[in-house]
Amino acid sequence: MQQIETEYKTNGGKFKKYKISDLFNISSPAKRFNANAVKFGGKYPYVVRTSKNNGIRDYITEDEKYLSPANTFSFGQDTATVFYQDKPYFTGDKIKVMKLKVGDLNKERACYLLSILRKAFSNFSWGQTSFNETILNDVEIIIPTKNNQIDFEYMEERIRVLEEERIRVLEAYLKITGLDKYILTKEEQDAYDTLHNGGGRFKLYTIGSLFNIHPTKAYRVTNHLLFQTRGKTPVVTNSSTNNGISGYINLSPTERGGIVTYSDTTTSDGIFFQPVDFIGYPHVQGVYPIKESEWNEKTLLFFVSTFRKSAGGRFDYANKFNRSIAKTMNISLPCTKNGKIDYEFMETYIKAIEKKVIQNVIRWKDKEIEKTKEVVNLK
Numbered sequence: 001m002q003q004i005e006t007e008y009k010t011n012g013g014k015f016k017k018y019k020i021s022d023l024f025n026i027s028s029p030a031k032r033f034n035a036n037a038v039k040f041g042g043k044y045p046y047v048v049r050t051s052k053n054n055g056i057r058d059y060i061t062e063d064e065k066y067l068s069p070a071n072t073f074s075f076g077q078d079t080a081t082v083f084y085q086d087k088p089y090f091t092g093d094k095i096k097v098m099k100l101k102v103g104d105l106n107k108e109r110a111c112y113l114l115s116i117l118r119k120a121f122s123n124f125s126w127g128q129t130s131f132n133e134t135i136l137n138d139v140e141i142i143i144p145t146k147n148n149q150i151d152f153e154y155m156e157e158r159i160r161v162l163e164e165e166r167i168r169v170l171e172a173y174l175k176i177t178g179l180d181k182y183i184l185t186k187e188e189q190d191a192y193d194t195l196h197n198g199g200g201r202f203k204l205y206t207i208g209s210l211f212n213i214h215p216t217k218a219y220r221v222t223n224h225l226l227f228q229t230r231g232k233t234p235v236v237t238n239s240s241t242n243n244g245i246s247g248y249i250n251l252s253p254t255e256r257g258g259i260v261t262y263s264d265t266t267t268s269d270g271i272f273f274q275p276v277d278f279i280g281y282p283h284v285q286g287v288y289p290i291k292e293s294e295w296n297e298k299t300l301l302f303f304v305s306t307f308r309k310s311a312g313g314r315f316d317y318a319n320k321f322n323r324s325i326a327k328t329m330n331i332s333l334p335c336t337k338n339g340k341i342d343y344e345f346m347e348t349y350i351k352a353i354e355k356k357v358i359q360n361v362i363r364w365k366d367k368e369i370e371k372t373k374e375v376v377n378l379k
Contacts, residue, residue, distance in 0.1 A: 004158065004161065008144065008154060012146055012147075013144055013145070013146050013151060013154060014144070014145050014146070015142050015143070015144055015145070016142065016143065016145050017140050017141070017142050018140065018141060018142075018143060019137060019138055019139065019140055020098075020117075020120075020136055020137055020138070020139045020140075020141065021137035021138070022101075023100065023101060023102075023141075023143070023150070024073075024098045024099060024100060024101060025098070025099045025101055026075075026096050026097070026098050026133055026136055026137060027096065027097050027099070028095075028096060028097070029066070029068050029090075029091040029095060029097060030065065030066045030067075030068070031066040031090075032091055032092060032093050032094075032095065033046065033060065033062060033066075033090050033091065033092060034092070034093070035048065035057065035092055038060045038062070039060065039061075040057075040058035040059065040060060041058070041059060041060075042058075042059045042060040042061030042062075043059060043060075043061045044059060044060060044061065044062075044064075044067060044087070044088060044089055044090055045059055045085065045087060045089040045090070046058050046059060046060045046089070046090050046091070046092065047068075047074045047083070047085060047089045047090070047091045047092070047095060048076070048091070048092035048093075048095070049076030049077070049078065049079045049081055049092065049093075049094060049095065049267070050076075050079075050081065050240075050267065050269050051079065051081045051240035051241045051269040051270075052269060054083045054084075054085070055074050055076065055081060055083040055085075056089075057092070060090055062090055064088075066090060067088040067089065067090060068085070068088065068089050068090070068091060068097045069088060069097070069099065070085060070086055070087050070088050070089075071084075071085075071086060071099075071104055071105040071106070071110075072084075072085055072097050072098055072099045072105070073085070073097070073098035073099075073105075073110075073113075073114070073117070074089070074091065074095055074096070074097060074098075075095065075096040075097075075098055075131075075136070076094060076095060076131075077094040077095070077096060077131040077132070078094055078131060078266075079240055079266060079267065079269075080121040080122070080131060080239070081240060081241060082098075082114065082117050082118060082121065083114075084105065084107075084110035084111075084114055086105075086107070086110075096133065096136065102150060103150060103152055106156075107159075108155060108156040108159040108160065109152055109155050109156060109159075111159045112155035112156075112158060112159050113143075113155070116141045116142070116143065117141065118241070120139050120140070120141050121139070122237075122239065122246040122247065143155075170361070174358075174361075174362070182355045182358040182359050182362065183355070184352050184355050184356075187348050188348055188349075188351050188352035188355065189352065191345055191348040191349040191352055192349060192352040192353070192356070195349055200334050200345070201334060201335050201336070201337070201342070202332045202333065202334055202335060203332070203333060203335040203339060203341075204330045204331070204332055205330065205331055205332075205333055205341075206327065206328055206329065206330060206331075207287070207307070207326055207327055207328075207329050207330075207331060208326075208327030208328060209290075210289065210290060210291075211260075211287045211288060211289055211290060212287075212288045212290060213285055213286065213287050213288070213323045213326055213327055214285070214286060214288075214323070215280070215282075215283075215284070215285055215286070216236070216254065216255050216261065216280025216281065216284045216285065216286045217254035217255060217280045218254065218279070218280045218281050218282055218284075219251065219254070219279065226249065226251075227246070227247045227249060229249055229250045229251075230247075230248060230249065230250065231248055231249045231250030231251065232248055232250075233248060233249055233250070233251055233252065233253050233277070233278065233279055234247075234248055234274075234276065234278045234279065235247050235248070235249055235278065235279045235281060236255075236261050236272070236274060236278045236279070236280060236281060236284055237263075237281040237284065238263035238265055238266055238270060238281065238283055238284060239263075239270070240263070240266055240267060240269035240270040243272045243273075243274070244261055244263070244270060244272045244274075244284070245278075249279070251279060253277035253278055253279055254278075254279050254280050255274070255277065255278050255279070255280050255286060256277050257274050257275050257276040257277045257278065258274070258275065258292075258297070258300070259273075259274055259286050259287060259288050259289075259300075260272065260273050260274070260286075260287035260300055260303065260304055260307070261274055261280075261284050261285065261286055261287065262284070262285050262287065262307075262311075262321065262326070263283055263284055263285070263321070264283050264284075264285055264320055264321045264322050264323070265283045265320065265321070266321070267313075267321075268307075268308045268311035268312045268313070268314070268321075269308075271304055271307050271308050271311065272304065273297065273300050273301050273304050275297060285323060285326070287307075287326075294341075294343060295343070296347065298346065298347040298350040298351065299343050299346045299347055299350070301350050302333075302346035302347075302349065302350050303331070303333075303346075306331040306332060306333060307329075307331060309331075310329050310330060310331050311326075311329065333346070334346060334349075
């Protein structure tokens, strides 16, 4: 990719710094819709501040004059979640609409700009005032230009090259790791069917009876100093995207991997399993198994799903997700005939889910390969 950028500069291309206000009109939706007052299962996307599912909570049908336009970015003000919306959509509270001033968005242009915007927003401090329109307009991003015009052709070509490279890497990775063998075993299929058909034995547990919860250790420096050097150690912040990771720096980890983290200032979308050692951050809580030997990556991933389900929709920046509340929350876990936590079932179920995900990836890969062949006339 470095070679592509070098060739681009040689051929007259430049990478220039622009304020977001130079590139986008930022506006509020014509009307915001309260989730408690709408009926789900409708025609148009209902975009909220979640980090999941492209920001879409569900679909609703309301007066079309209140639709936000297609081919725009939706931005969640107190979560810094930004997504490309290719269809008209309704919104919930605290959503801004970002529309290009020059040119139109398409899939490739949106992918390129999204990566830049998310990087620019990743170091924001938390709280609604940090994401107001005035501050947003002053955020700076670097984009490709040619002849003093935004070079959308470069963006589109860069994304196409990345997608082709991603497919090649994915094929090689699946073969090397053996993940191209994605057929579920009988035990995995049984576990999957049991849970998805509403079967199995379950028991309620308080989180505090299974885990200790306390703040993660953080370096006492500003974000500017914290992120000024690049390295290999992840920094887990209050972000609800990218597993909570806002960057990688050249400092020693403050926390060990193999635990769960969550932000006490945002929503349940910020609950993650951290597989490797990392650096903590203010308001990021660590969830540590009391009996470490009984938990592993798979069972903790199962716990994350139940934790999110229990906390879903209950917390945001104004309604703090503090430790005392988290400790007393009930979660439902599978249990054996003797009433003990069934760790084996949890692990088997997560293995089944991982293979299901791989199946979807394989199907996507095969479709993309076919499309690529068509484009380059290989068929």
